Amino acid sequence: MCEIVSRRAEEYLKAVYETIEEKGYARIKDIAWRLHVKPSTVVEMMKKLHSSGFVVHEKYGGITLTLRGKEIAEAIKKRRATFRKVKFELKPMGIIHTPYKDKNEIPCQGYKSDKVGEVEIFREFEEALKDIEGFSHIYLIYYFHEATGYKPLTKTFLDDQKHGVFATRHYNRPNPIGISIVKLIKREGNILRVGQVDMLDGTSFLDITPYVPQFDQRTNVKNGWLTGKNIGISE
Structure with a gap:
C-alpha cells in the first residue's frame, strides 16, 4: 500500500x-x-x-x-x-435569448449593457426556479459556444499586453464557461426576464444561482493588472 x-x-x-x-x-x-x-x-x-x-x-x-x-x-x-x-457531462438547462446576434456587438462587461434578454429554462427544470423571483440579481453560468479555442495568453480590451487567460475574463479558456451577474426583472413560468445581459443570442446556460451581497461581496480586494485601468466604474 x-x-x-x-x-x-x-x-x-x-x-x-x-x-x-x-x-x-x-x-x-x-x-x-x-x-x-x-x-x-x-x-x-x-x-x-x-x-x-x-x-x-x-x-x-x-x-x-x-x-x-x-x-x-x-x-x-x-x-x-x-x-x-476524467470527462464531465454537463447538461444544458435552457437557452439565453438576447439582442446580440454577433459577439462583436456585446459590451465588454454586463454592467455596461442596457439590453434586456430572456432566460428560457427547459420545462424539466422549471420547479427548481421556486423562490428565485425574490432576488434582484442572479448569476448565469453558460457555455461560450463561439469560443475559438484555448489560448493560454491573451489580450483584453483594457490592455495591449498579454495576460494568462486565468487572469482575465476572456472566453478562450480550456473549458469555455462564462459567468455573468444579471438583473432579474421578473419571472413568468419558465421564463426569466433579465437585464444587463452580455451573452450571445442562443447561448446555452448551465446553471443559475442567486447573487447574495452578504455572501458575495468582499473587502480589501486587489485588482491585479487592472489596477489603475479605466474600467468605467469607481474602484
Whole structure:
C-alpha cells in the first residue's frame, strides 16, 4: 500500500521521478527549474525526503529515489494521469435569448449593457426556479459556444499586453464557461426576464444561482493588472 505524504512532498517526488525519466539523473537545479522554486527550497525539501526514506541525496550530488520513493512517485503519476482522462457531462438547462446576434456587438462587461434578454429554462427544470423571483440579481453560468479555442495568453480590451487567460475574463479558456451577474426583472413560468445581459443570442446556460451581497461581496480586494485601468466604474 502506498504511503500518505503531503501534497507538497508529492510534487517533489513526482518532479524527481520525471526528471530521472527524461535525463537519466536529477540534480537540485533540475528540480528547481521544473517546479519554479529556488534551489535552496529544493535542498530543504530533499533533506526532509531523505530523512523520511524517500530519496537519497548527497550534498553537492545527484538525487535518486529509494524503492519507497519510487513506488509513491509512480502512484502519483498514475493517479494524475487518471484525473486528466476524467470527462464531465454537463447538461444544458435552457437557452439565453438576447439582442446580440454577433459577439462583436456585446459590451465588454454586463454592467455596461442596457439590453434586456430572456432566460428560457427547459420545462424539466422549471420547479427548481421556486423562490428565485425574490432576488434582484442572479448569476448565469453558460457555455461560450463561439469560443475559438484555448489560448493560454491573451489580450483584453483594457490592455495591449498579454495576460494568462486565468487572469482575465476572456472566453478562450480550456473549458469555455462564462459567468455573468444579471438583473432579474421578473419571472413568468419558465421564463426569466433579465437585464444587463452580455451573452450571445442562443447561448446555452448551465446553471443559475442567486447573487447574495452578504455572501458575495468582499473587502480589501486587489485588482491585479487592472489596477489603475479605466474600467468605467469607481474602484
